[in-house]
């Protein structure tokens with residue numbers, strides 16, 4: 299039964315991933331995400347249901363538009379596949395639970411953040427607001443059905459998470475701006491997106507997610523400089539690392555925190 303449900307949620311993820319492609323493509327341009335219906339980016343031909351089957355249409359059409367033959371970026375299929383895999387992994391981790399639906403929702407708004415920040419160096423306010431609205435639902439649900447991620451925290455745990463996430467980043471940004479005399483160290487979007495993340499994760503896991511994001515960003519920058527893909531002065535967007543950091547925290551957060559505390563105690 300579990301395998302059936304895993305496949306089921308993977309397929310739901312593929313379908314949601316297909317919608318996320320529309321968001322990634324249209325939100326930065328200020329376009330409506332519901333209208334007009336999907337069309338080819340080159341010839342404008344309206345796409346039919348059989349052109350829009352996640353991943354499979356792209357494979358079947360060999361990455362080309364059926365109507366004009368122009369190339370379709372493999373990234374569309376990649377975003378769908380990524381969303382499907384993320385959903386399957388989260389279901390494996392949490393089973394059918396409020397934690398599963400909450401984490402799947404948060405990752406569904408963070409996957410567009412990953413790609414939009416990579417392409418345009420922005421995190422759109424529409425995405426932050428969507429996360430905050432869902433966050434209010436989470437805060438209310440948590441009063442009646444406490445989420446596991448908060449590990450028995452008080453009802454205000456998600457609210458404290460929001461303050462911890464955005465507040466810490468804001469402080470880092472302000473301090474860095476003073477030291478480096480530039481306000482480009484920490485983008486406003488990074489600070490804002492940590493408000494919904496803070497609600498969804500609670501304050502302890504939010505600090506961990508922030509810490510993991512910074513570590514992964516540091517290691518990646520180091521590798522990119524060593525490989526001479528980037529030089530020391532070029533900046534890389536932080537958003538994609540926030541997304542990776544949050545996902546790692548969902549899967550291993552409490553284990554990592556537990557190991558850290560054990561190590562600390564054993565040294566005392």
Ligand SMILES: [Zn+2]
Nearest residue numbers: 338341363366
């Ligand atoms: Zn076309």
